Amino acid sequence: MKLLAPERLHRIERFLWALTLVVVPVTSFRFIPFMGADSQVRPLSFIPALMLLLVLAIRCFQQRRLLLWSRSLLPLLAFALAALLSSAVGFFLAPMSLYNNTYAGRLLRAWVTFGVGLVFFIVPMSMNRDEQDLTFTLKWLYVGLLGHVVWSLVQLFHFYVLAIVFDGQPLGNLVDLIQKTVMMAGVSTNRRISGLTLEPSWLAAQVMTIYLPWAFASVLKGYHWDKRRWLAPAILVACGGLILFTYSRSGILTIAVIVPLTFLFAGWGWMRQALVWFLQPFYRDKSVLARRILNISLRIALISVILVGVAGGFSILSRNKYFAQIWRSDKSNLTSYLVDIYAGPRLAFAWAGWTIFEQHPWIGVGLGASGLYYYQALPDWSHFNITEISQFLSPDNLLYPNTKDLYIRLLAETGIVGFWLFISFYLLILGKGFTLLRSRRKELVFVGTASLLAWFGIVALGITQDSLAMLNIWMPLGILVGMADS
Numbered sequence: 001m002k003l004l005a006p007e008r009l010h011r012i013e014r015f016l017w018a019l020t021l022v023v024v025p026v027t028s029f030r031f032i033p034f035m036g037a038d039s040q041v042r043p044l045s046f047i048p049a050l051m052l053l054l055v056l057a058i059r060c061f062q063q064r065r066l067l068l069w070s071r072s073l074l075p076l077l078a079f080a081l082a083a084l085l086s087s088a089v090g091f092f093l094a095p096m097s098l099y100n101n102t103y104a105g106r107l108l109r110a111w112v113t114f115g116v117g118l119v120f121f122i123v124p125m126s127m128n129r130d131e132q133d134l135t136f137t138l139k140w141l142y143v144g145l146l147g148h149v150v151w152s153l154v155q156l157f158h159f160y161v162l163a164i165v166f167d168g169q170p171l172g173n174l175v176d177l178i179q180k181t182v183m184m185a186g187v188s189t190n191r192r193i194s195g196l197t198l199e200p201s202w203l204a205a206q207v208m209t210i211y212l213p214w215a216f217a218s219v220l221k222g223y224h225w226d227k228r229r230w231l232a233p234a235i236l237v238a239c240g241g242l243i244l245f246t247y248s249r250s251g252i253l254t255i256a257v258i259v260p261l262t263f264l265f266a267g268w269g270w271m272r273q274a275l276v277w278f279l280q281p282f283y284r285d286k287s288v289l290a291r292r293i294l295n296i297s298l299r300i301a302l303i304s305v306i307l308v309g310v311a312g313g314f315s316i317l318s319r320n321k322y323f324a325q326i327w328r329s330d331k332s333n334l335t336s337y338l339v340d341i342y343a344g345p346r347l348a349f350a351w352a353g354w355t356i357f358e359q360h361p362w363i364g365v366g367l368g369a370s371g372l373y374y375y376q377a378l379p380d381w382s383h384f385n386i387t388e389i390s391q392f393l394s395p396d397n398l399l400y401p402n403t404k405d406l407y408i409r410l411l412a413e414t415g416i417v418g419f420w421l422f423i424s425f426y427l428l429i430l431g432k433g434f435t436l437l438r439s440r441r442k443e444l445v446f447v448g449t450a451s452l453l454a455w456f457g458i459v460a461l462g463i464t465q466d467s468l469a470m471l472n473i474w475m476p477l478g479i480l481v482g483m484a485d486s
Contacts, residue, residue, distance in 0.1 A: 017048075021045075026197075027043050043116070082417045086366050090107070121477060121481075124482060125482040134483060190321075193245045208254060211235070212239040266448070346405075353412045363415040371401045
């Protein structure tokens with residue numbers, strides 16, 4: 001029984017939680033079993049997180065307390081019931097199989113992914129109950145970010161040194177070979193870093209929702225979880241660099257929107273202080289002339305650095321054809337414009353998902369089953385000049401399609417009822433975040449600010465990704481609920 005002693009269980013929990021956080025960056029680990037041969041969402045952190053969930057269940061049994069429960073789970077349980085009803089109705093619709101994908105197989109896979117997502121919500125919720133827990137979480141979370149930074153630098157070295165100097169030789173493809181051995185895909189072919197994730201957009205999404213919010217809130221609210229006060233600004237710079245070199249249009253444009261939004265709701269005090277500090281040498285400074293000139297010069301230098309940084313970032317982005325096509329396109333029609341900027345496949349799949357929803361608006365076609373209806377639902381204009389759609393329509397294709405949009409997927413698969421129950425979960429979490437912003441406890445205000453930025457990012461992420469197994473949409477919300485319920 002010593003193995004199950006409370007002290008030993010606590011140490012095991014801490015170890016497994018730290019391990020979960022450190023391997024968060026690895027989103028597509030090749031050697032995770034039972035995920036399907038074609039599944040790209042394979043978070044390595046699910047293995048220690050599932051083990052941790054079992055340990056927490058043992059502690060619940062020992063203490064006879066529901067450590068794994070929160071009222072925030074009620075909307076998710078209601079959504080699960082609605083999705084269960086949709087899935088039952090989907091059997092009666094009897095869709096034809098697509099390649100080797102049957103309705104039962106896609107249904108099982110969808111429920112497994114939803115279960116994976118719940119693990120990534122319940123475990124962080126249970127492991128973050130006070131300030132000490134939060135400090136532990138952030139410490140190990142940013143150890144994982146270091147892995148992203150190191151491997152991204154290796155990828156940049158591969159793009160600009162190895163692949164050029166050793167073109168056509170084994171050493172020129174060494175980094176790509178290593179990545180393919182461990183993960184489900186190699187390095188990007190257009191010099192976009194992906195870190196330890198599957199692709200560049202996944203890296204941008206992960207940085208935006210998991211790593212950036214806490215460093216941003218630390219600087220904004222003056223809360224330091226670590227004695228090294230330079231750490232949060234350094235993390236901000238690292239996050240900015242990672243997102244920039246992903247050239248992810250959704251990530252960069254989302255950041256440009258959600259950061260000002262977070263300032264609007266949580267940063268008024270900081271902005272007033274910054275404005276007073278900036279203007280002080282110009283009309284309130286009573287110091288000697290030399291000191292005043294120094295203060296003014298410091299402000300001018302700061303503005304210059306910001307302008308140079310913005311100009312430099314824009315210059316880097318404009319040199320990337322994929323990103324710069326946003327403003328280089330000369331199409332006037334919206335559909336033609338989206339196709340011209342390489343968003344045609346996403347638009348076509350989302351369009352098909354919306355068509356399926358219009359045909360089954362109340363209950364949907366069953367969780368995970370929308371892809372079985374895609375052949376008939378794709379718009380006519382997508383059959384031409386879009387390579388990805390042509391490949392999908394080819395008799396040789398074996399890939400299962402998806403909407404690439406979480407909200408349209410929920411509408412198509414669970415109908416209006418399931419969609420609004422899931423959205424009610426998001427709104428409940430948002431309310432908790434705003435409540436923390438009014439707290440008298442500094443660490444809770446910090447959590448509320450970080451969670452607000454993460455929430456905006458998660459909502460935006462749903463427009464470009466549709467998997468319920470992505471930990472990006474669960475882990476930040478789980479930490480918020482755990483701290484809010486403490």
